[in-house]
Amino acid sequence: MRKVLQHTAVCLATLWLATPAARATHKPAPVPPTLEIEVLDPNAHPLGAPAAVPNQVCPDLMKIDIPPTVIVHKFYYTGDRTFQSRFLPGGPSIVVANHPKTGERQYISVQMLPGAPRIKYTHRCIEYDFGNNGIIIEFCWLTCKHKVSYRNCPTVASKVGKIAAKVKETAKDVAARTGIAEATVQFKETAKDVTETALDQVGTVGRTLMIPLQRLSELIPGSQVLTSSPEDRATNLRDAKLRAADFQKQFKNLSIPTNQ
Helix, strand or coil: CCCHHHHHHHHHHHHHHHHHHCCCCCCCCCHHHHEEEEEEEECCCCCCCCCCCCEEECCCCCEEEEECCEEECCCCCCCCCCEEEEEEEEEEEEEECCCCCCCCCCCCCCEEEEEECCCEECCCCEEEEECCEEEEECCCCCCCCCCEECCCCCCHHHHHHHHHHHHHHHHHHHHHHHHHHHHHHHHHHHHHHHHHHHHHHHHHHHHHHHHHHHHHHHHHHHHHCCCCHHHHHHHHHHHHHHHHHHHHHHHHCCCCCCCC
């Protein structure tokens, strides 16, 4: 029975992820980043840093407490977005945020890093990106629970970006050392010159071949009669239109009207 329920839950989750609504991009709400987060200082240190507070449990036992900083995400979830956070003191912290599905308020204990991270919102997680390190709070939509994971290496996207930049820089260096760029420009200029020269030669040959043909046509008897100037052709066209209009007028006069 348990396996049947698990299989059914997996099928329902797969069907939900296949729907257009699940694949749609969640547009961010117009909330300024300065209003997204509020940091509550426990006032255990005059500079706001994490402080160790000793507590005497018994005459022979002392307990060290570190009052946690409270980080409140007042408007989560406001859509898929990324923004720059204010400086976080780090140390033991309690992240307060509403579950994106149920809206239930969650109190999540994390070991925060000091600094001003880039914060990424999605409909499934909150990520604090410190560059080579990061903290991810994931919200499960099936169990409605949260899970905290820590990243101690750069993200895949940053690695790919660095590799692409390095490959591009290496390609430029290779091109500069081997002279490929200059050779490419010179090849383009040479190809352009060759093309223009070939076109000029074709035009010259064409004009040379047309001269004998023109002279030969002038020797044909009656060729002068068969050729006319543009002014003569315009005059002939005008006379033809006038004759056609006069014929139509005479044809209308020949028709006999009837009482039908």
